[in-house]
Amino acid sequence: xxxxxxxxxxxxxxxxxxxxxxxxxxxxxxxxxxxGGERLVVPPLAIDTFTLDNGLRVIVSxxxxxxxxxxxxxxxxxxxxxxxxxxxxxxxxxxxxxxDTEGMxxxxxxxxxxxxxxxxxxxxxxxxxxxHEVLPANRVNLALWSHAERxxxxxxxxxxxxxxxxxxxxxRRLRVDNQPYAxxxxxxxxxxxxxxxxxxxxxxxSMDDLDAAxxxxxxxxxxxxxxxxxxxxxxxxxxxxxxxxxxxxxxxGALERAPEMPVLPPAPDAPRTDGERRHEEVxxxxxxxxxxxxxxxxxxxxxxxxxxxxxxxxxxxxESSRLRRRLVTEEGAALDxxxxxxxxxxxxxxxxxxxxxxxxxxxxxxxxxxxxxRLIASEGVAPEELExxxxxxxxxxxxxxxxxxxxxxxxxxYTLVHGSxxxxxxxxxxxxxxxxxxxxxxxxxxxxxxxxTVVVVRPGRAAGAAR
Numbered sequence: 097x098x099x100x101x102x103x104x105x106x107x108x109x110x111x112x113x114x115x116x117x118x119x120x121x122x123x124x125x126x127x128x129x130x131x132g133g134e135r136l137v138v139p140p141l142a143i144d145t146f147t148l149d150n151g152l153r154v155i156v157s158x159x160x161x162x163x164x165x166x167x168x169x170x171x172x173x174x175x176x177x178x179x180x181x182x183x184x185x186x187x188x189x190x191x192x193x194x195x196d197t198e199g200m201x202x203x204x205x206x207x208x209x210x211x212x213x214x215x216x217x218x219x220x221x222x223x224x225x226x227x228h229e230v231l232p233a234n235r236v237n238l239a240l241w242s243h244a245e246r247x248x249x250x251x252x253x254x255x256x257x258x259x260x261x262x263x264x265x266x267x268r269r270l271r272v273d274n275q276p277y278a279x280x281x282x283x284x285x286x287x288x289x290x291x292x293x294x295x296x297x298x299x300x301x302s303m304d305d306l307d308a309a310x311x312x313x314x315x316x317x318x319x320x321x322x323x324x325x326x327x328x329x330x331x332x333x334x335x336x337x338x339x340x341x342x343x344x345x346x347x348x349g350a351l352e353r354a355p356e357m358p359v360l361p362p363a364p365d366a367p368r369t370d371g372e373r374r375h376e377e378v379x380x381x382x383x384x385x386x387x388x389x390x391x392x393x394x395x396x397x398x399x400x401x402x403x404x405x406x407x408x409x410x411x412x413x414x415e416s417s418r419l420r421r422r423l424v425t426e427e428g429a430a431l432d433x434x435x436x437x438x439x440x441x442x443x444x445x446x447x448x449x450x451x452x453x454x455x456x457x458x459x460x461x462x463x464x465x466x467x468x469x470r471l472i473a474s475e476g477v478a479p480e481e482l483e484x485x486x487x488x489x490x491x492x493x494x495x496x497x498x499x500x501x502x503x504x505x506x507x508x509x510y511t512l513v514h515g516s517x518x519x520x521x522x523x524x525x526x527x528x529x530x531x532x533x534x535x536x537x538x539x540x541x542x543x544x545x546x547x548x549t550v551v552v553v554r555p556g557r558a559a560g561a562a563r
Contacts, residue, residue: 138493140521141503144337146344150353151325154344155507155517156337159500165333166500167229167239169247170508172328173321174223175301176294176360176442182309184264184301185317187220191260192314193227194218198249202256205242212238220299223441224512230501233334237343243329244347247322257311268300276381280553284388287375288445288549292363295440323354328511332504363443366392367547374549378556384431385458386451388551389465391542393437393444396513402526403534404437404542408446409485410477410535411435411469416484419448422468429456429464441513445549446542458552469543476536489527 144156178185196202209216214231227246229239272278282298289295329348331340379386393404412419412435423430433450452461496502507517 138490138497138524141497141507143507143517143521145517146337146341148324148344148349150348150351151323152344152348152351153328153511154340155328155330155511156335156340157330157332157503157507158334158336159332159503160334162500163233163334164230164500165233165236165239165331165335166504167231167236167243168330168332168501168504168508169227169243170328170330170512171225171322171326172223172357172512173225173326174221175297175299176222176440177321177358178297178301179317181305182301182313182317183297183305184268184299185309185313186225187299187301188261188264188306188309188314189317189322190218190220190225190227191263192252192256192318193246193250195256195260196251196253197245198251199245200242205246208238208242214239222295222299226505226508228501228504236331236333236335236340240329240331240340240343240347244351247324247327247348248351250318250322252311252315252318254311257314261306261309264301265303265306268303272298272300274381276379276383277386277553280377280379280386280388280551283375283377284390284445284447284549284551287373287551288390288392289443290373292361292443294360295363295443320355321357324348324351325353326357328508330504330508330511330517332507333500360442363395366394366443367542367544368392369546372545372548372550374552376552376554379553380556382553382555384451384454384555386449386553387458387461387465388549388553389448389450389462390438390445390549391544391547392549393439393446393542395442396439396444397441397515400538400541401437401439402523403530403538404446405489406482406485406527406530407472407477407535407539408435408437409488410481411472412448413485413488418472418481419450419465419468423450423461423464427464429453429461433465439513458554462550462552466545466548469539473536473539473543476532476539479532482530482532482535486527486530490524493524 142158144158145154147153174186175183194205196204200208206216209229209231212231212235214229214235216227216229218225218227220226227243231239272282285298286296329344394400410418412433414420417435419433419435423433429452431451431453433448435446435448438445438447448465450461450465452458496506506520510520511517
């Protein structure tokens with residue numbers, strides 16, 4: 097294993113190029129069956145939880161299959177919590193947290209983790225900032241100690257602040273401003289969430305806001321949000337809950353709570369009924385047009401996400417998906433088409449991306465997409481389509497439980513969305529309860545023109561226009 101430098105992913109929603117936008121999102125899956133035709137059973141995860149007096153929540157999942165451990169600290173602070181005029185601060189803090197503390201000099205964290213045989217990383221999205229380590233199980237204490245250092249004793253000096261602000265700005269240039277189609281994906285957020293400020297801007301932030309910030313702003317953000325009562329620690333691997341509890345008490349027990357988290361405003365109801373929202377822009381880096389089509393969804397904890405997940409598999413996952421079969425194979429109108437769910441704590445989107453073939457007008461591609469969505473809403477899906485989608489979900493669940501790192505992220509994500517990790521062991525059984533009528537209902541509810549946002553990207557050099 098080689099060390100990883102910290103990086104940030106704006107919710108996993110910015111794709112660097114057309115191929116990445118439309119190919120990397122496609123996940124083909126095949127049915128998983130045990131011998132004798134029985135459906136493969138996914139073993140439940142072992143889960144223990146406890147909470148320290150200062151509010152730090154801890155999740156432990158003991159797994160001795162390999163002598164390693166994954167440690168993840170998630171702060172439930174993301175770009176949605178940034179003060180007005182300070183977009184990009186959560187992402188900036190992800191970078192600052194790898195700098196020096198009272199007990200670690202600049203660069204020492206990286207040296208300690210890598211010399212112990214570990215790897216590390218970090219990422220930021222609208223709802224959380226996450227820090228990950230995977231290392232030998234006998235060094236789990238090192239990871240917990242380093243997280244306590246960064247939670248309570250981070251140094252934020254002028255030099256570190258200036259350096260990391262420049263790093264964040266350069267990351268935005270490389271991953272957004274200088275990549276085809278990436279700006280348009282951010283435009284989709286700003287148009288779809290135009291009446292919900294917390295989600296209207298990306299985790300990357302704006303250059304103007306980053307330039308206007310100073311080290312005092314950074315210290316205030318740290319003091320405001322980076323406390324044990326805003327964090328969840330997950331430890332997965334060859335270590336027991338009693339040992340983790342002892343270390344958590346030792347390293348975190350004396351840390352003081354941060355001020356209580358401000359409550360985000362409620363998101364507008366989904367589905368919207370106020371009509372389609374549209375935006376067109378010209379991308380000087382694009383070689384081909386691109387159509388984004390999104391439909392608003394409720395908070396990620398909503399029970400409709402079970403049938404929506406299966407519906408999305410049917411629409412846009414794999415070679416035989418509805419949209420790919422219609423637009424690519426039958427009509428020859430698209431080079432590729434995919435569908436994915438953008439899940440967030442307050443509201444989300446079902447996002448479709450489609451690239452037209454040469455000489456095909458994006459308007460025709462858009463019309464075909466809308467027609468196929470109307471068909472699935474009016475006619476529903478076949479039972480065999482539903483069963484194939486369940487098998488794809490099962491395949492993903494098996495993959496997600498193959499490593500300690502992915503299991504730690506799964507438990508963290510479920511806790512972020514649902515408030516507790518325990519439901520993760522019941523979710524797959526709940527997918528078996530979804531019916532074809534459920535899929536038709538959610539399609540008719542959410543895949544409507546009044547709930548739609550469309551962003552069309554055209555190659556060229558002119559300025560974009562919106563309405």
